[in-house]
Amino acid sequence: MAIDYFAPPVGSAIPSNPKAGTVPRFNYSEANKNSNVVWDEAQLDQYLTDPKQFMPGTKMIYPGMKDAEQRKALIAYLRDAK
Ligand code: HEM
Numbered sequence: 001m002a003i004d005y006f007a008p009p010v011g012s013a014i015p016s017n018p019k020a021g022t023v024p025r026f027n028y029s030e031a032n033k034n035s036n037v038v039w040d041e042a043q044l045d046q047y048l049t050d051p052k053q054f055m056p057g058t059k060m061i062y063p064g065m066k067d068a069e070q071r072k073a074l075i076a077y078l079r080d081a082k
Pocket residue numbers: 006007008010013019020021022023027028029030031032033048057058059060061062074
């Protein structure tokens with residue numbers, strides 16, 4: 001899948017592998033690897049609001065999702081997708 005080239009498979013980070021920066025073979029930024037974030041729904045909500053503010057130095061270019069209801073739906077989707 002094209003998304004695997006750009007981004008770690010986020011579904012696998014939630015909830016089975018919640019520690020940030022640990023999907024094998026993905027070339028994470030130092031910011032991500034050293035963040036010590038353990039993803040849960042509250043952390044994801046903050047990250048997805050404004051990724052660069054939550055994790056300064058992240059190389060995820062996605063600018064964020066400002067609508068709280070949309071983030072809620074997205075996080076529920078990721079949780080249920082496994
Ligand atoms: C709604 C859409 C998106 C969601 C929910 C999402 C979610 C995430 C999550 C949870 C992580 C952290 C994974 C981990 O710590 O193992 C991550 C990292 C990353 N994402 Fe996204 N992402 C989205 C869109 C995108 C897009 C559009 C791109 C690129 C075109 C992208 C590129 C990346 C990259 C490169 C990283 C690694 C960041 C780093 O190493 O600093 N993401 N994403």
